[in-house]
Amino acid sequence: xxxxxxxxxxxxxxxxxxxxxxxxxxxxxxxxxxxxxxxxxxxxxxxxxxxxxxxxxxxxxxxxxxxxxxxxxxxxxxxxxxxxxxxxxxxxxxxxxxxxxxxxxxxxxxxxxxxxxxxxx
Numbered sequence: 001x002x003x004x005x006x007x008x009x010x011x012x013x014x015x016x017x018x019x020x021x022x023x024x025x026x027x028x029x030x031x032x033x034x035x036x037x038x039x040x041x042x043x044x045x046x047x048x049x050x051x052x053x054x055x056x057x058x059x060x061x062x063x064x065x066x067x068x069x070x071x072x073x074x075x076x077x078x079x080x081x082x083x084x085x086x087x088x089x090x091x092x093x094x095x096x097x098x099x100x101x102x103x104x105x106x107x108x109x110x111x112x113x114x115x116x117x118x119x120x121x
Contacts, residue, residue, distance in 0.1 A: 001096060002070070004044050006053035007033050009075070010082055013052070013089040020093040025049070037064075045069055050101055052092065054080075061105060067118045071101030076109045084110070 003017055007027045014024045027033060032040055037057050041064055044051045050071035051058060058064050059074045066072050075088045092108050107114040 001100070002047070002049045004030075004040075004047070004049040004051050006040065006051060006055060008054040009052060009089075010085055012082075012086060016086065016089045017052075017093055020096065022093075022096070041069075052089075054085075059105060059107065061116060064105075065118070066101075066105040066116060067103045069103070071104060071106065073101055073106045073108060076107055078110075 002023045003025070005013055005024060005026045009026075011026065014026060017024045027035070027040060030043070032043060037055065040051070041058070045068060048070045050073060051069065052073045052075065054075055056074060058072050064072060073092060075085065075092070077084045077088060088108055088110065091110070095106075095108065095113055103117065105116040107116075
């Protein structure tokens, strides 16, 4: 899977996901540091990448309809630390072995996955 890490994700997350076979790029590597959410959303849509972020703004399904993206993953932790964030990334890597966020919004919390997907029909 092609994944783009938002600038609020610790760079060590790239190695974790890459070790699980994913192609991982960062917003910083692609010259998008400081870019607006809309610019980042356009980039991941155009590039067919799944976005991994801490930014709750991307959980707004009216502004960023998940069905238009290769996946939006928002990581949430009640008491975020670097260790807690990297644990969520490990949890995400395990989840990606079983499922794909294509066209969905995933909210990944410690020990929990919430999925929003558009209604069919």
